[in-house]
Amino acid sequence: MKMIARLAAAAALLAASAGFASAQTVKVGFSPEAYPPFWSADASGKWGGWEVEIIDAICTEAKLTCELTPIPWDGLIPALTTKKIDAIMNSMSITEERKKTIDFSDKYYNTPTAVIGPKGESFTADPAGLKGKIIGVQVSTTHSAYVKKHFTEAAEIKEYQTQDEANQDLAAGRIDATQADAIALDAFLKSEQGMACCDLKGNVAEDLEILGPGVGAGLRKEDAELKDKLNAAIKAIRDNGKYAEITKKYFDFDMYGG
Template identity: 55%
Template structure:
């Protein structure tokens, strides 16, 4: 990562840069594991596609950046209280969130899906979930979708982390989960996920928005412009594709 990324505990958000000053840009991420985008290794360092993209964006801006891990359900309040400058944590750009914060241009887009047992008749049709229990991570666009479409027919169980609802699906405590298709791909490819499959793709741009972007405080236009220029630069010079090719065999950016 060319020393452009420094990790920090939430209680120690000031890190030393190479120049022994303060980090130029602090980047908030979700502390919870969300592979292949971000997860914390045994050595305490965060790795993953989104972590590498953060590093590339910071390099393009010629800035020292510091990663600040925060619990997902408190990440917007942490941004507003100036614990960091931008959220880069697979946050979908939505009208609801834009009432509170602004966003950069998108830097990836993947569809939401519902996953259930291969031998079940569960689908994206709310009627197929009558009497079922659906798991979803709290404070996400996926939770908003479940509330809008499935709560009248199914029991909804919310979780603090993505991994928790996958474990309950495997354990039989929920009948299906709703989440990002790419994030679920690791579970489906695992031994635990062998008996499960995508039962339907879920589409509602009003809820899911046009993709994932960096969340910034309202009025921080200078930072937004610099981040947008950096995102455009790494896409144009091949850095974005080079990083993505290490993780994916498809176009994660989505259609133009």
């Protein structure tokens, strides 16, 4: 009888442990800046947008309780490695440079990289077109690394804490161009301010070493179990139609990319 009781107790403990693991809380780090249509805050400060909904769908599918945790962009990786957060899901591209420090889930989207500039000025999104120009980019991003590598003959490369600051300086005429994710820049160009000042100059040439194969969840290298859960969830919402359902609310094409 004592053996049966011990076995029953052990089974109960294992069940409780499994239940806790399936409902564990994961702190998801993000930079608290408007990045429509991926991220935007309403009047109450609640965040919404395509990426926010995708995060919620992934966490629901993985049976994880996810808490959005605001961290300045350039502090996200240090916050992850020091265990202040458990994952980064904030349009962070998977790159070999970042993989020296952290790991990534499978990608959950991939879009082109674009350059915009003032209306009425004709130039291309390549080294020849941006020669002698002042280019604004967000600090500690793949775009910053890209322009420093490819646009070496720019007059100046100005770095900003947020992409919105770069957009504002472009609209004010303080810089000549800015590079960022094509979808985010498209949202700015569709705004009243963007329509008045600027237009698309083109997409930059691919550089997988810098721009990477897409965007994934940044994770600590040792968190293999969490990585497996997120990868399974990303695949599941692609297969069950939830990914497409969310995407149709914001875009008229598949955000997953090739």
